[in-house]
Amino acid sequence: MPELPEVEVVRSGLDRYLPGRRIAQVFVLHPRAIRKHLAGPIDFQNRLVGREIAAVRRRGKYLWFEFEDDQILIGHLGMSGQFLLVPKDTEDEKHLRLRFVFSDWSTExxxxxxxxxxxxxxxxxxDEQDTKIPASLAHIALDPFHPDFQAAAVARRLRARKTEIKRLLLDxxxxxxxxxxxxxxSLWRAKIHPRRLASTLTIRQLMHLLEQARVVMSEALAAGGTSFDDLYVNVNGESGYFERGLAAYGRRGEPCPRCGRAIQREAxxxxxxxxxxxCQRAPRTG
DNA sequence: AGGGCAACCTGGGGGC
DNA sequence: TGCCCCCAGGTTGCCC
Incomplete structure (x- = not known):
């Protein structure tokens, strides 16, 4: 569920409350929640207790907590993850996986x-230049919100690939x-069919597409993200309202806001x- | 090397 | 009610 705007809403909520807080206790309630931490739950707990959070950062759909040394705690929401800041006495959620208790704070x-x-x-x-990014996220490209994002360079890389443009946007x-x-x-705004081969688009068209991605995601961020149900909420449990801003996604059969023809859904x-x-003409086949 | 697909999960909704 | 199938904001690993 959560894409860049939704993750950024969560990140900014965490970053508003957590810097300066010291972790007192960590509870791992489901092992799958830390399956990528290969050293296991005991090591996970031991290495976090006593640490003070310095900042919460993000690249793409990943966010991470920085401490005062080189240790980093990475989080990914997957399809249904939530980070919630709630009073300690709040009843446990049905799918509660991890709990972090802080020193001298009634919120967990x-x-x-x-x-x-x-x-x-x-x-x-x-060791990636000056940017403090976790080693295991080195393969994650810059996102369109990053100040160093270079649309022209990305467009050239997209055009060099021999596959459908939508696959590449998701890579x-x-x-x-x-x-x-x-x-x-983004494809709807740029009037490009999702199955169009990237190599048949011009650098100018690809840069325009990337710009549409940046714009639609910043509009979504301003609306608090897209929430179809209560699986996506911010750190206070509130939904975003960008669903009303969507032109194509989830709108099969509804009129295209630009030309009025019915939106199609395709596997x-x-x-x-x-x-x-x-508006988005299909590429010739065969 | 790069492309394509199945697998990993839980739960909601629709059809019968 | 129940069952079965399909669907859902993502990533990974394995095959070719």
Whole structure:
């Protein structure tokens, strides 16, 4: 569920409350929530207790907690993950996976995740130039919100690939942060069919597409993200309201806001693509 | 090397 | 009620 705008809403909520807080206790309630931390739950707990959070950062759909040394705690929401800041005496959520208790604070941090595709792991800062990014996230490309994001360079990389443009938008090693919702919305805005081969587009068209991705995601961020149900909420449990801003995603059969023809849904990579067959012309086949 | 697909999970909704 | 199938904001690993 959560793509860049939703993860950024969560990150900013965490970063508003957590810097300066010291972890007093860590509870691992489901082992899958830390499956990428290979050293296991005891090591996970031992290495966190006593640490003070310095900042909460993000690249693409990953966020991470920085401490005062090179240790980093990475989090990914997967399809259904939530970070919630709640009073300690709040009843446990059904899918509560991790609990963080802080020194001298009546609020605790909870990681709740119905489908368990998300999780947390401990890592160290990598050596990538001056940017403090966890070593295990080195393969994650810059996202369109990053000040160093270079649309022209990314466009050249996209054009060099011999596959459909939507696959590439979803490839987090080329451009990060875009998922199924914002891929469909960006393609709709740029009037490009999702199955169009990237190599048939011009650099100018690809740069325009990347710009549409940045714009639609910043509009979504301003609206608090897209929430179809209560699986996506901010750290206070509130939904975002960008669903009303979506033109194509999840709108099969509804009129295209631009031309009025019905939005199509098509199976794609075990999921789906939504587009306007009139505004986004299908590539020739065969 | 790069492309394509199944697997990892839980739960909601629709059809019968 | 119940069962079965399909669907869902993502990533990974394995095959070719």
């Amino acid at each position: 941090l909870r990681f709740v995740d119905q489908r368990t595709f998300g999780g947390m792991s401990l890592d160290e800062i990598g 987090q090693s080329l451009v990060s942060g875009i998922g199924n919702i914002y891929a469909d919305e 794609f990579m075990n999921r789906s693509s939504h587009f306007c067959a009139s």
